[in-house]
Amino acid sequence: HHLVSLCQKHNIPYKVDLYPFYASDASAALKAGADVKHGLFGAGIESSHAMERTHLDSIKAAQALLEAYCFSKLL
Incomplete structure (x- = not known):
């Protein structure tokens, strides 16, 4: 929700989409058991x-x- 909030706050156009068959470093970390926000x-x-x-x-x-993310408060 943080990224969407930043887009709304700074008037950055965005679309939210889900890719159930897409793999990333984040999905590999989650699969390995890491408890991380991503x-x-x-x-x-x-x-x-x-x-x-x-x-x-x-x-x-x-x-x-x-x-906007780099200058936002840490979660």
């Missing part, structure tokens, strides 16, 4: 792998969210 975000893309496409606004929004 979240993933990035620029929206079309067609992952091979010829990925995105819009410059998506990259700017991801950068703005990263900046």
Whole structure:
């Protein structure tokens, strides 16, 4: 909820999506038994792998969210 709150507070466009078959370092840590908070975000893309496409606004929004997160209070 923290990332969504930051987007709303800073007027950063966002979409929430779930990828049940996506693996990441966070999912590997959870599978190994780590008790950690985690979240993933990035620029929206079309067609992952091979010829990925995105819009410059998506990259700017991801950068703005990263900046807002870095300067936010620790949870």
